[in-house]
Amino acid sequence: MPDDLSPGYWLFLLDWLIRLAALAWIPVRSAPAAARSWLLLVGFVPLLGLPLYLVLGHPWLARIRRERQARASQLIRERQVGLGELRWTPPESGPVPDVARLAERLGDFMPMHGNEIVLLDDYDASIAALVADIDSAREEVHLLYYLMFDDEIGRSIADALARAVARGVRCRLLLDAVGAKPGLRAFAKPLRKAGVEVHAMLSGGLAWRSLSRMDLRNHRKLALIDRHCGYIGSQNLADAAFVPDRPNRELVARVHGPVVRQIAALFASDWFIETGEILTLDTSIDSVAGDMAAQVLPSGPAYPFENARNVVVALVQRARRKVVLATPYFVPDDMTLGALRVAALSGVEVQLILSLSNNQRLTRWAQRSYYDELLQAGVRIALYRPHFLHAKHLSVDDDIALIGSINLDIRSFALNAEAGLLCYDRSVVARLHAIEADYLADAEILQLSGWRGRPRWRRSVEGIARLADSLI
Missing domain, CATH: 3.30.870.10 (Endonuclease Chain A)
Incomplete structure (x- = not known):
């Protein structure tokens, strides 16, 4: 080996060592969707991606x-x-x-x-x-x-x-x-x-x-x-x-x-x-x-399982006629996204109510990337106009309501400590239906044909933002 190797050679070698180490290590410690996002980041910018992963890549608690x-x-x-x-x-x-x-x-x-x-x-x-x-x-x-x-x-x-x-x-x-x-x-x-x-x-x-x-x-x-x-x-x-x-x-x-x-x-x-x-x-x-x-x-991350995600998916899967979900932040994982699609394709009326305005720009771009496939599956999407809709709740048929702090995003499912109240009372669900109807009365209803008419540059930005779904 030559004695006068340039710093660029060592930097090149370090880059590839980081990439290979990440390929062996990250998939073992992270969920598949999160691992893909982190491997993409490390692959493009190893010297930045590795420190970020060490700090933010795994929801560990002491x-x-x-x-x-x-x-x-x-x-x-x-x-x-x-x-x-x-x-x-x-x-x-x-x-x-x-x-x-x-x-x-x-x-x-x-x-x-x-x-x-x-x-x-x-x-x-x-x-x-x-x-x-x-x-x-x-x-x-x-x-x-x-x-x-x-x-x-x-x-x-x-x-x-x-x-x-x-x-x-x-x-x-x-x-x-x-x-x-x-x-x-x-x-x-x-x-x-x-x-x-x-x-x-x-x-x-x-x-x-x-x-x-x-x-x-x-x-x-x-x-x-x-x-x-x-x-x-x-x-x-x-x-x-x-x-x-x-x-x-x-x-x-x-x-x-x-x-x-x-x-x-x-x-x-x-x-x-x-x-x-x-x-x-x-x-x-x-x-x-x-x-x-x-x-x-x-x-929350102190529990062995992702409690909120698992219950939300179970609720969607068990809806027989109608499920309504209201959330300000919608960046679902694969399991939640699949449950929504399957429910809609099975004939259940799936209504998603989001806020037209959003105070987190990256999240706003990322969540828009899901609209096309959901609309195509038959999910109804409404964007509430007058306020920033920060409420988080879900209703299933006339039987169950879930009210609390749980957003429909990966951060809420995996990283945040959250709390919800499951209500098994038809009068509470009826009251929640009235609130949902009030949202829908002043909301923009998305249509698949209209949504697909948005500029190509927006689709590209949305797709790029979606790659960071596990990092948001």
């Missing part, structure tokens, strides 16, 4: 977080053993039994009867109800949110917590370290001084035990007041117009009854994972509030 999640799941299952009188047994026919069993096996929580569920579709009214409930609290308030901004709504929540603590109420606030950075910066210190226990979720740090993949986020939106009232949905603690020119439209479920204990347990799980403190949960049953059946569905 062992201590996985162990705490496993311990929390075990405690949840053990404490439900004594609550057999609250277990709801669905009728054997229809899609409900399969979905309820699957959700329990994946997310630990059993279906429970005796609940009252009210869907809140008005942004300001939902926040006003939450503030009023905090002001009526006598024992404790627990809030877990992805976003909290230093704006009018953020301040109203912070002020309500301060008032509650002054009355002797125990208040805890969990906020995502990245999404709620403005709220943490503005409110953490004064709230702690007032007596509120405030913690940031997934903040990382130099200690190895606290590390995780840097872009994993806790995307849940939960509120718990005195363990008799709970909130779960898509709405954050921020003004509706935090997306410029397109105020958010959200959907939140306000619940009373035994399922509130599941919201309490999910909050306690996240509190334990972040702080190591085990909260004492009251499992006594004195809160039967109605006759509705429901169960909480948690999902």
Whole structure:
């Protein structure tokens, strides 16, 4: 070998060593779709692709977080053993039994009867109800949110917590370290001084035990007041117009009854994972509030399976007449995409409701790349015009509703901690159908012929963006 090899030779050799190492390593550690995206990136720019993959390529959590999640799941299952009188047994026919069993096996929580569920579709009214409930609290308030901004709504929540603590109420606030950075910066210190226990979720740090993949986020939106009232949905603690020119439209479920204990347990799980403190949960049953059946569905990288994705696919597969899905972000994996196509081709009316406006440009381009094949299969696609439709929900026939923080994208399925509420009540589903109809009344309905008339350059951009579906 010559002694005077140029730096270019060594760079060329390094490039190919990286490519070959990636080809041997990445497919073993990643799902096939994600592996293809990463191999493409590494193949084009090895010196950039490899560091990015090492940081973002695998949804890994530190062992201590996985162990705490496993311990929390075990405690949840053990404490439900004594609550057999609250277990709801669905009728054997229809899609409900399969979905309820699957959700329990994946997310630990059993279906429970005796609940009252009210869907809140008005942004300001939902926040006003939450503030009023905090002001009526006598024992404790627990809030877990992805976003909290230093704006009018953020301040109203912070002020309500301060008032509650002054009355002797125990208040805890969990906020995502990245999404709620403005709220943490503005409110953490004064709230702690007032007596509120405030913690940031997934903040990382130099200690190895606290590390995780840097872009994993806790995307849940939960509120718990005195363990008799709970909130779960898509709405954050921020003004509706935090997306410029397109105020958010959200959907939140306000619940009373035994399922509130599941919201309490999910909050306690996240509190334990972040702080190591085990909260004492009251499992006594004195809160039967109605006759509705429901169960909480948690999902996230700390669980062995992709809970949200698996339940969404099961719901689509079990629809007999109609399935409606509303989401602001639609970048599905192959399993979800296939389920939608097969359902539509089987004669099920599949209605997808998306937002015409979107605050994430790459996601907007990527999701448009799916429209052609879905329209061709018979999926109906509507683009809601007036607001940024940030609500996330799904209905199956007249039997099941899923409401929560779960988007129909790979990030939500694999990388984010999410929470949904499965409702097995026809009156809740009917209310959700009315909300869906309101969306459709002011939406642009896509037609296959018209969609195929878009410029070729747009198709190319959409296709390129789709290659990054596992990276978005």
